[in-house]
Amino acid sequence: MKNTGGIIINTFEYILQNVSKPQQYIGCEYGLKKEELSADAIDGRLKFMLSFPDTYEIGMSNFAVKILFEIAESIEGVLCDRAFIPEDDCAALMKKIGYPLSSLNYMIAAKKFDVIGFTLEYELNYSNVLHFLDLAGIPLESSKRAECDPVIIAGGSACVNPEPMADFIDVFFVGDGEDTLREICEVLIESKKRGDDRAARIEALSRIRGSYVPSYYQAEFDASGVQTGFKKLKEDVPDRVKIRLIANLDEARHPVRQMVPNFETVFNRGVVEIARGCKNACRFCQAGFIYRPYRERSVENIKGLIRSIFLNTGYTEFTLSSLSATDHPGLGELIDYTLGLSDTEEGFKDALFSVSLPSQRISTFSVELASKLSKNRKSGLTFAPEAGSQRMRDVINKNVTEQDLYSTASAAIDSGYRLIKLYFMIGLPFETDEDLLAIARSISRVTAIAREKKARGFSVNVTFSTFVPKPHTPFQWAVQAGRDEVFRKQSLIRNELKKHREVCMKFTRFDTTLLESAFARGSRLLGKVLLAALKAGCRFDAWDGKLDFPAWQEAFRSAG
Template structure:
């Protein structure tokens, strides 16, 4: 049944274009001619979801199948939600406006822990039972993937099954299995058992945890011997052959990343010890610049976009960057299409790259030293020096740039007030670098913006065992740094750290967190990642009512032999390697990037050509 949206209702909400669909390149099919309907659900606003590359890829991938129709669903903003509940309008898809509860699958991408309450809200709006054990045979299967799925336990009671790793192959295998199951009269459990044997599929209801008296995990056990004890992530081996859309949906409203996105490679060679993405996406696999040029031409023709962004975790580490950027500029200049190069590192910054990326705009550049002293940068294995930063900003200032944003973290393991003071010192050294530039070369009106976030320990990183610094401790450091920055040319921004505390709880939570999430949603929590809607006191009330201690998850240091909630997930990076990296961090030892020396992380099990060589041991 299709939802009817009146003009009056749409005119009464902010940004009605979020809810209307029918954009350029959106896929239109007759639902009567397909066997599988898949609702791709993004648990945040349209502008954020439509900027997500994974959605663009999987949306068009599924719609390549004749038997499947993938439609998009986003979290309605609070004004639209109120109108929907007031008028009895259920959650619907953009393509057909059909109710989500009538689909075969509701698939969520998990990009950020603080969007979890939106998942519950969207299920409730759709009329789909919140917990998996309450769903009946005619309810959609609720599945999930994405980086936050690598610790699936905080959503274990809610999600029917998780898809671990990169989705291009595994999602088709699940659809094939569903096509064989649908219409047979077999139970939901039968289907879940069918797919549990697919590499990368995790069905939480097929497993149980036991806990010790001190609250730590005693054991993790499959309920039947045929269920895998370890769930290994899926990766794509050949990036040139993997599906990538040659046309994408073009929104009618502004979104966060409103441009062509060319994915140059997956994985990262660097190994920053705080960075979850740098470990869970290993090993590095590149696309050839020939394939990227082919895609760039097709996407420009099919979308009309005037900007192409090269995307990866560290674009300047792409081995064919010079060839690709040169050819792109030669090809796209006459079409008036610009080039954007995000994710550039300080130690590979060059004026040539920046001139290619920003021929006109010279307002600001962004760098992420992450820590204020070399000692702490070595602890986190950042691999850049103060000289790298000053060299990069000097090049930029001599080229006419006059704005620099510097990103740091507070609360990193072993951090001292001397490290915090180092942040202010670096900012002043950047100001001095600007002053040394000849007047005829420098841009007018220097502005150095220093931003700090609070460190959150994440699963599958060398810091997964570390305690998060207390909120009081981080607040003291924020005040200290603010007092050290007195220049009118330096602006200091920071966020209240209550949200980071809750993020740490969910990043390392177990199944006992599920009931807290449900209670918090029942008490009104949603859009927690948006400051104006984050209700810290309500969350603390939910923890209290559920008898769960959030500090147990956030600020407690783990021992290396403790069973962690995500130990049954295999991302290819071994626990032995992560422990070794944790010890090297506390010794202040740098681990070279993968191209210089293989660290023996374990990702070579995926047979990537970049892995191998001498191991550090």
């Protein structure tokens, strides 16, 4: 309890009164299903905490967390809750007064849960996981956890190379999570009934397909410190982890209640996953390989999801989510259906519906699709040509042509769009300066098309990311361009496009790229680096202005 001017308040209320955006810490969102349970009833259930290791406004936007939370809380015998990373002002206050990180809904200390599951989708969130555990009072390293500590598990796309986080995660799960989560809960419920100790619970989880327990394998290194393989420490563990896949998306659980956040988040809208995987095989793209095979939801299934999400949340803006939404053969019908709901459905009248697509593939975007989308609240259209020359697009297996880009831009402008967002990648294997100049020419031609059509107020936002070799892609062993070379390439493009006032350019910070690359292909030796970085205060490394690269350099040096 705290005494504030003679008024006694509890510690949590004291924290809320002294931090910015306190609404992110109170839970109780619209759509939340919260049971009134006694302490004994809570202790009798499997207490499962889910987290996306970032702040509330980012974590609540994560689609994987939405899926997993709705599945977990539907399982009998499970008490599921969430926690995200508090912002720095709140974290500092919690440390100062000794208040542990707790769950949003039931206000249970994280260290009191039976299991904590992290969704790992980006390497620059690794330091946040350690920050989370530190705030929760849970030993960072798996080997130092006691019997009373929760089992720490993780899944997500970054887990296809789990080694940098192997010292901190008890069990990784690779592949689609819907069926896996159900099996995890079932195994742990039975384990809890038997009174198994912590080691037995981890062993039970290791028998689930897609699981990987780092402590069951000893990493082996060559003389230069490169990790070359593993030595099994238990005979009955697999030589190779087999990925878990959902065969039929129509049969997979899709979140429809989707809690409405307490304040504006990064993506505050209804999300419907229309497909998983990608028909293409761009050689740099990890997602295109690890989410194989390509699977679609049926049009009727998607329509039902849209209806249910609107009725449960009131969301009228929908994202039709997929790695390449325009590959779905029913996309046009789905757009018509969503935009026409207020005209055709009695209970939907006066609602202004809109549809957004995260990214459209140039070769499958059409004049007809542009026309359908033009009925939306217009913002912008996003395309990813990735490379400027046909030679370079062939190298990366990007099956689009220069003319595809120009036809797409023309269709978008004719449909009333005045903003086009383009994504290109520099530093790719076998790239030459001529390939970079071709990028500038492509962008210049798009602006020329807008001028020819007299499109007033037209602009192009172009993001240039730097190639990062990712595991399980054809380019995983490619050499990454160095700092000076990347800066030279960026300057070349800037100089070519600086005369175009309608072009806004954004380049990925090289420090970010370098750190991402180190962890994308790194080994268990990076565990020591992460511990040193945490001590140096590193966290929120994916945020603009938050990455302390000198501190990371010192962490690498101190870890040897």
